[in-house]
Every structure is written in C-alpha cells, then in structure tokens.
Amino acid sequence: MQWRRPSSSPPKKAKVTQSSGKVMLSCSWDCDGIIMTDYMEKGKKVTGEYYSGLLKRLRSELARSRRGKLRSGVMLLHDNAPAHRARQLRQLNGAASKFFHILHTRRIYLLFPNLKNPIRGPRFEDITDAITAVEAWFQAQSDTFYSQGLLKVKDRWKKCITQLGDYVEE
Template sequence: MSRSRVYQWCTWFGEGRTSLGDEPKSGRPKTSTNEENTTRVDELIRCDRRMKIREIALKLEIPKSTVHEIVHDTLGYRKVSARWVPKMLTEDHKLQRVEISQRLLQRCQQDHGDEDTTHIGVGPGGDFQANNNLFDNLITGDETWVHLNTPETKRDSMTWKHPSSSVTKKFKVQRSAAKVMATVYWDAKGVILLDILPQGQCINAARYCSTLDRLKEAICRKRPGLLRRGVMLHHDNATPHSANLTQQWLQR
C-alpha cells in the first residue's frame, strides 16, 4: 500500500469510519449482469456455439455490452476455430494405422540389416529388407496441386492500426484456377527432388516411372551411397503408384 493511501485511511478513521469494506456507490445499480441473465446466456451458448453476441442480446433483450461482459468476463468463453484434421477416419482406419505403426516400430527394433540391397525400393504390397538405420533409408513421395496464384488470407494481411490512421482496404481475390501438379520426394535430411508437370498435365504410371528415374539420379547426387545400402520408397496406393508398370519399375 502506498504512503498516500495510508494517510487517506488514517484520515477516514480519524473522521469516525470503522468499516474496512467498500462504501455504497452512487449511481444506477448493476442489474443486467445478474445470475438470471448469466444462466440464460450460458444456456443459449450451449445450445448454439456459433451464436453471436448481437443475436444473444436481441433474444434476451439486454445490451450487447452486458452480453459481452457476461460471455467473456463472467462465463469465460472465447471464440476459437475448430481444429483442422486431414481426414475423418473410421474405427477400422484407426485400427489399421495402429497396426501399421506397431509393425513399423518392430522393424525399427530389429537388430539386423542387408547391406547388399541395391534396388531403389518397392511399392504397396511389397516387402523390404530391414536394417539398423530404417529412417535413414526411407524416402517419402507424394503429389499435390499447386495453384499459380494463392491470395493472401485475411489473417496474413492484418496490420497494426493507429486510432488516427485510416482504415485499410483489401479487395477480394479468388484463388487462381490455373494450377500445376508437383511431385515431391524427401527424407530425414530434406527434399531430394521436386518435379513439376507442365500446366494441364496429370500424373500417370508412365510419367511416374519417368519421375522415379529422375529421383534415382537425384539420390546419386545428393545422397551418395544410399542406393547401395538400399532405399525404401514410401508412397500411397494411388493408381499411378500401384499400376503394373510402376511395380515392374520398382522390382527391377
């Protein structure tokens, strides 16, 4: 407590004050943030998590400022976005992923290897030779569409605004319809190959095998000795990956 505050309390006690509590304050008493309104606001939010403060105020016929105080200060709510997940997995999908993870863990724990493996790897349904440096020999690949023009998001364009400065404007821009297919291969050390198809072309088995040829050359340049130890190629079971032509390339 500051010295001036101590002097103030001494003055009050000298004038006859005996209570340490706050004195009744003048002005209109606060009635909107009572327990009844708090309960009603909480019930509305629990029924509809996306209801806006303006809608709650209209429904309960109380000021928006009061609703804001109840929601944020009294009830402790805050607006958040839903957590993004790549896919909606069924129970079977989850069990399959657990089983695959357990098999992968077992392979990591194996205490033997094959230093004479010279093929680049095999695709879905194949088999690999286990070794001590499993992830050192693992290369992952996948394709994705890359739009030639991706507009800046609203969050990315946020800036600090001074009260005296004017409001910035941003014109709505649609994502470009023009796009190209990119194939990326990487390992624990980084990207090995980035292959981009000409605009308007899609990946097929023949093109995928051609990309694997370039991948093999990139491995020789960027990961010397890796082909001799044996590479395990990790990709999904998309049609170009599981086609007979691709399987023949992988098994050669």
C-alpha cells in the first residue's frame, strides 16, 4: 500500500517470471574427479530403493572408470538421511559390495559450497541449462581441485574427532 492522489496513475509492478524449479544432484567423486552425477527427476523423493539403485549404478561406473578400486574397498561419506540408513542399503552392503559407509552429521564436504558460487547469479531458462552449467563447472576444475578437497575433508575429520563431534568452523 502507498499513499497517492486519486487522480494519479497506479504504480507499475514488475512482472515476475516463473522459476524453472529445483533439481537435486547426487554426485560421486574421488581425488581424480567426478565419477558419476545423478539429477533426480522433478517431483521424485529420495527413498531407500532410489538410493540403493544409485549405489548399484555407482558400483558399475566404478568398475568401468576406476579399475581396481572396488577390490580394495570404497568408502562412501554421506549424511544420516533416512534413505542412507534404509533396509535396502543394508542389504546392498553385503560382503561382495566393498562399500564402506561413513555417516556424518556435520557439513564437511567442500565440493558443493564451491559449486554454488558460480551458478548462484545467472537465471537459467530451464533445468537442462542449469545442469549444463554444473557439468561445465565440474569439467573446468583443475587437476588438483578434487584431491585438495579430499585432503581438506581429512583435516576437518581430525578437527571433528579432537572436538568430540562438536561443530567445526571452516
């Protein structure tokens, strides 16, 4: 509301365009770079079934692109969301899977905060434009970006352990 004379014209309003929405990215990476990305379809939810299917695809991708890693075992670091603790995941994590799951409750990843900055400003026409920008950002990172990021995670783990799980500043 604003004060105006009865004879004055109504105020101009900016036209708001509809957002193309959000899309959830699940990303698997190691010191050599991105292993696999998965962009969840709009309207779907992360369930135990969805997440175990994602891990099966990750296992296949690891066997294809990172020869020998599955034999020595793979550590997965993820939060303690219900889907990550689901029955399907426990069944998948049998002796043959070679996946070792580490749950955490604090943000210690360094990939996503770095990713958010360059894609925060531009307005994308649709989801495919946003996905293209994210994939281009992944490709543009230096050879040492991912390995340095994992070393920082290791340092943050040590801080978390010495502080007995209390909050760790960046």
